[in-house]
Amino acid sequence: MAPPSALLVTEVSHSYDDRKALDEVSLEVAAGSFTALLGVNGAGKTTLLNLITRLFANRSGSIAVCGVDVRRAPGEALARLGVVFQSRAIDPNLSVEQNFAYQGALYGIAHDEAQARGKALMERWGLGDRLRDRVRALSGGQARRAEIAGALIHRPRLLLCDEATAGLDVAARRAIVDDVHGLARDDGVGVLWATHLIDEIAPDDAVVMLHEGRVIEAGPAKDIAGKDDLASVFLAKTGAGAEALA
Numbered sequence: 017m018a019p020p021s022a023l024l025v026t027e028v029s030h031s032y033d034d035r036k037a038l039d040e041v042s043l044e045v046a047a048g049s050f051t052a053l054l055g056v057n058g059a060g061k062t063t064l065l066n067l068i069t070r071l072f073a074n075r076s077g078s079i080a081v082c083g084v085d086v087r088r089a090p091g092e093a094l095a096r097l098g099v100v101f102q103s104r105a106i107d108p109n110l111s112v113e114q115n116f117a118y119q120g121a122l123y124g125i126a127h128d129e130a131q132a133r134g135k136a137l138m139e140r141w142g143l144g145d146r147l148r149d150r151v152r153a154l155s156g157g158q159a160r161r162a163e164i165a166g167a168l169i170h171r172p173r174l175l176l177c178d179e180a181t182a183g184l185d186v187a188a189r190r191a192i193v194d195d196v197h198g199l200a201r202d203d204g205v206g207v208l209w210a211t212h213l214i215d216e217i218a219p220d221d222a223v224v225m226l227h228e229g230r231v232i233e234a235g236p237a238k239d240i241a242g243k244d245d246l247a248s249v250f251l252a253k254t255g256a257g258a259e260a261l262a
């Protein structure tokens with residue numbers, strides 16, 4: 017039997033007073049897949065992630081993480097996901113391994129086990145020698161990798177990343193995107209990668225285009241692009257200017 021989808025969102029809407037931020041959004045992240053949630057700022061990406069993580073309560077439709085409904089069994093669902101928001105959630109005054117221990121404690125994971133899990137990921141990404149450094153001493157890309165490793169301490173099957181490369185240079189962004197693709201490919205983690213940057217999306221990635229709260233296109237990036245390129249298709253469908261993808 018095939019495993020359940022890492023994430024299944026079905027006809028979810030959300031409003032802020034009279035403004036509808038999401039309008040019957042449906043999408044799926046298959047287990048072990050990298051799915052890009054592509055949209056300009058204000059498209060509704062962060063609102064959707066806030067609903068998935070229960071920062072907001074969904075009042076319409078359904079959201080399931082690894083087959084568990086987030087509204088009916090929030091604790092069980094949230095235990096299956098890790099999240100990296102655009103704003104940093106890692107303590108810059110603690111060492112990398114101290115941050116891992118703190119993150120593990122939130123999930124009842126013993127100090128040494130949490131550090132061992134985080135260390136394994138940092139070594140895999142070539143950063144095993146930075147474990148005892150304070151986060152503030154790391155480069156932006158290194159700190160972001162440490163934060164992603166922390167989000168995986170409890171071994172979730174779904175990883176949500178909201179503009180996770182914001183503020184980083186091109187080389188650091190590419191390295192992080194490659195690392196997260198590796199988590200999907202090699203570890204079977206389902207990834208929902210919210211971004212407005214086309215160059216973070218590979219031809220074989222699944223893409224969900226979100227615009228003004230609606231899904232306007234979904235499928236493999238290469239199929240959506242067809243004989244054109246993904247950026248041109250996105251700009252044509254949304255009417256956004258090229259600066260929206262910068």
